[in-house]
Amino acid sequence: MAQGGGSASATRPGKRERLVSAARELVYFKGIAGTSLADIANAADVPVGNVYYYFKTKNEIVGAVVRTYEDQLQTLVSEVERRHQSPEARLEAFVAVLVEHAVAATERYGTQYGCPYGTLSSELAMRAEGPDPLAATLMRIQLDWTEQQFRAMGRADARDLAIELLAAYQGAAVLTSTLGDAELLTRRGQRLQQWIDELAVGRPAR
Amino acid sequence: MAQGGGSASATRPGKRERLVSAARELVYFKGIAGTSLADIANAADVPVGNVYYYFKTKNEIVGAVVRTYEDQLQTLVSEVERRHQSPEARLEAFVAVLVEHAVAATERYGTQYGCPYGTLSSELAMRAEGPDPLAATLMRIQLDWTEQQFRAMGRADARDLAIELLAAYQGAAVLTSTLGDAELLTRRGQRLQQWIDELAVGRPAR
DNA sequence: GTCTATAAACGGATAGAC
DNA sequence: GTCTATCCGTTTATAGAC
Numbered sequence: 339m340a341q342g343g344g345s346a347s348a349t350r351p352g353k354r355e356r357l358v359s360a361a362r363e364l365v366y367f368k369g370i371a372g373t374s375l376a377d378i379a380n381a382a383d384v385p386v387g388n389v390y391y392y393f394k395t396k397n398e399i400v401g402a403v404v405r406t407y408e409d410q411l412q413t414l415v416s417e418v419e420r421r422h423q424s425p426e427a428r429l430e431a432f433v434a435v436l437v438e439h440a441v442a443a444t445e446r447y448g449t450q451y452g453c454p455y456g457t458l459s460s461e462l463a464m465r466a467e468g469p470d471p472l473a474a475t476l477m478r479i480q481l482d483w484t485e486q487q488f489r490a491m492g493r494a495d496a497r498d499l500a501i502e503l504l505a506a507y508q509g510a511a512v513l514t515s516t517l518g519d520a521e522l523l524t525r526r527g528q529r530l531q532q533w534i535d536e537l538a539v540g541r542p543a544r
Numbered sequence: 545m546a547q548g549g550g551s552a553s554a555t556r557p558g559k560r561e562r563l564v565s566a567a568r569e570l571v572y573f574k575g576i577a578g579t580s581l582a583d584i585a586n587a588a589d590v591p592v593g594n595v596y597y598y599f600k601t602k603n604e605i606v607g608a609v610v611r612t613y614e615d616q617l618q619t620l621v622s623e624v625e626r627r628h629q630s631p632e633a634r635l636e637a638f639v640a641v642l643v644e645h646a647v648a649a650t651e652r653y654g655t656q657y658g659c660p661y662g663t664l665s666s667e668l669a670m671r672a673e674g675p676d677p678l679a680a681t682l683m684r685i686q687l688d689w690t691e692q693q694f695r696a697m698g699r700a701d702a703r704d705l706a707i708e709l710l711a712a713y714q715g716a717a718v719l720t721s722t723l724g725d726a727e728l729l730t731r732r733g734q735r736l737q738q739w740i741d742e743l744a745v746g747r748p749a750r
Numbered sequence: 751g752t753c754t755a756t757a758a759a760c761g762g763a764t765a766g767a768c
Numbered sequence: 769g770t771c772t773a774t775c776c777g778t779t780t781a782t783a784g785a786c
Binding site for chain 1: 573574575577578654655656657658662663665666667668669670671672673674675676679680682683684687704707708710711712713714715716717718719721722723724728731732735
């Protein structure tokens with residue numbers, strides 16, 4: 339299968355990586371359905387038909403993009419765990435990074451976009467007939483890790499809190515992109531961090 | 545323009561209404577991009593090419609769908625205001641209806657779908673170049689009404705609370721559809737109502 | 751006013767030359 | 769292993785018959 343899988347030590351950028359990278363960007367901005375293979379190939383500076391040498395189907399490219407996000411999330415939480423000791427500090431840092439990413443995308447381009455994980459997962463869930471495991475993965479990774487932090491804080495309702503936190507962030511991202519208000523996400527992120535703080539201080543059951 | 549606009553007293557179902565109704569359903573389940581004019585015409589029992597007699601373009605149909613949702617939201621809040629006096633009761637009823645709608649859609653079909661307003665608005669925001677007023681309308685209507693209720697409760701931070709409430713609901717809808725967990729939305733809805741209760745009781749600033 | 755037939759463009763995907 | 773040329777289905781949209 340071509341020249342090495344994903345994170346292998348390649349000798350150069352590699353067309354496969356370029357394709358996935360371009361696909362990720364385009365899918366984030368225009369959605370899966372709104373992104374054609376020609377768009378991807380064009381953005382990656384790869385001949386159109388040549389795409390099929392690296393991926394047998396469009397869905398396979400989307401799968402690779404999801405895989406990229408999985409890795410990114412894994413790296414993200416590892417980094418957060420390395421830099422912060424307490425679960426509450428880790429959660430706050432996690433929220434901060436998510437918000438930063440979205441804001442960074444906004445500054446690079448004109449309009450306001452939502453959470454990459456959320457929009458991609460939503461579209462995957464919609465295009466699938468029944469429940470789609472691929473659509474759930476990214477959310478579940480975040481959910482599991484967040485729950486773990488709340489549990490480390492001694493919360494018995496860790497799962498519910500994890501759902502509450504992620505839902506709050508995802509919803510804020512939706513409002514941000516639909517209203518086109520970049521500041522909304524930042525403000526909501528700060529309030530979420532405040533909420534985490536309050537949970538950490540005491541108030542056992544809420 | 546054919547036989548009467550929207551809510552006029554027509555003599556029969558009418559093809560235009562059938563088209564919009566079919567479009568609304570399909571767009572909810574498959575998204576705008578995932579729904580073709582042939583799908584819509586087929587579901588509405590209208591010849592494919594004939595669609596263009598009623599709508600000049602696909603975007604126009606989508607616009608009509610959005611318009612439908614606007615009316616539905618207007619009816620919804622009017623009904624809620626008629627049935628409930630206190631702002632907190634109104635907010636709780638509003639949340640209850642939103643959750644009910646999503647759950648009803650789940651029971652009619654197999655899989656779990658998100659909030660119709662949210663998914664549609666998100667897709668509209670994504671397909672537009674710059675900020676899209678159409679994408680913002682549905683959210684803004686809900687936001688304004690919700691803010692109004694919080695203000696009636698004497699909250700100075702009414703706008704922030706409105707954003708918090710809607711974001712919490714939208715996020716729960718995203719998680720629900722991506723995880724395929726129907727119960728999640730119901731549970732989150734109950735917690736939101738509880739939260740509204742607590743705000744009503746006292747705790748002025750939070 | 752209603753519908754059929756069809757155009758024009760684009761999408762994903764393939765065969766096969768280099 | 770890399771790229772070109774192309775096929776075929778689908779999609780939006782139109783022209784024009786009834």
